[in-house]
Amino acid sequence: NAGVTQTPKFRVLKTGQSMTLLCAQDMNHEYMYWYRQDPGMGLRLIHYSVGEGTTAKGEVPDGYNVSRLKKQNFLLGLESAAPSQTSVYFCASSYSATGVYGYTFGSGTRLTVV
Amino acid sequence: ELKVEQNPLFLSMQEGKNYTIYCNYSTTSDRLYWYRQDPGKSLESLFVLLSNGAVKQEGRLMASLDTKARLSTLHITAAVHDLSATYFCAAGQGGSEKLVFGKGTKLTVNP
Numbered sequence: 001n002a003g004v005t006q007t008p009k010f011r012v013l014k015t016g017q018s019m020t021l022l023c024a025q026d027m028n029h030e031y032m033y034w035y036r037q038d039p040g041m042g043l044r045l046i047h048y049s050v051g052e053g054t055t056a057k058g059e060v061p062d063g064y065n066v067s068r069l070k071k072q073n074f075l076l077g078l079e080s081a082a083p084s085q086t087s088v089y090f091c092a093s094s095y096s097a098t099g100v101y102g103y104t105f106g107s108g109t110r111l112t113v114v
Numbered sequence: 115e116l117k118v119e120q121n122p123l124f125l126s127m128q129e130g131k132n133y134t135i136y137c138n139y140s141t142t143s144d145r146l147y148w149y150r151q152d153p154g155k156s157l158e159s160l161f162v163l164l165s166n167g168a169v170k171q172e173g174r175l176m177a178s179l180d181t182k183a184r185l186s187t188l189h190i191t192a193a194v195h196d197l198s199a200t201y202f203c204a205a206g207q208g209g210s211e212k213l214v215f216g217k218g219t220k221l222t223v224n225p
Binding site for chain 2: 031033035040041042043044045048050058059090094101102103104105106107108
């Protein structure tokens with residue numbers, strides 16, 4: 001059972017570089033989310049998707065873009081990385097909007113921007 | 115805007131003792147979740163609470179939900195070292211797919 005798979009697991013970027021984080025789920029979930037986790041801040045929603053071809057902004061969307069071209073994949077892009085984007089990024093997916101069955105999280109991507 | 119507050123943020127307890135973590139949320143929510151996170155790991159789902167008065171138990175952990183008080187609790191009974199982790203609560207707002215997380219409670223259980 002793969003569940004939610006995130007790649008890469010670790011990455012170091014220089015300020016101004018770009019990168020894409022990939023999230024893939026094999027549970028046929030409609031809803032997918034990108035969160036960032038910073039010390040003492042809990043998890044904050046960056047962007048989310050309610051289905052293939054849709055995306056929406058979360059709590060902290062600035063500096064990020066997303067795409068959901070295929071139902072199973074949700075990509076998070078950083079066009080010009082900044083040190084403030086140093087964080088651990090988690091992808092999650094859910095079967096329904098009400099989350100009756102809960103949310104499944106990936107293992108995280110630890111990103112450092114120097 | 116939905117806000118979620120957990121307390122305490124840090125909790126150090128001895129094995130065998132009982133304690134409760136509190137999760138307050140600011141506006142109406144139709145679902146409440148508890149997660150566990152070990153250092154450097156992902157979030158593991160513990161409980162999903164969907165209605166007022168819901169109570170769920172798994173081992174030494176019991177979660178409850180009081181929607182009128184906008185309060186959920188995670189009660190730890192006879193703590194053991196293996197329960198050491200960070201615990202998050204998260205609330206979902208009706209009609210929204212989004213979850214709002216608390217800042218987490220770092221629990222350390224000492225022998």
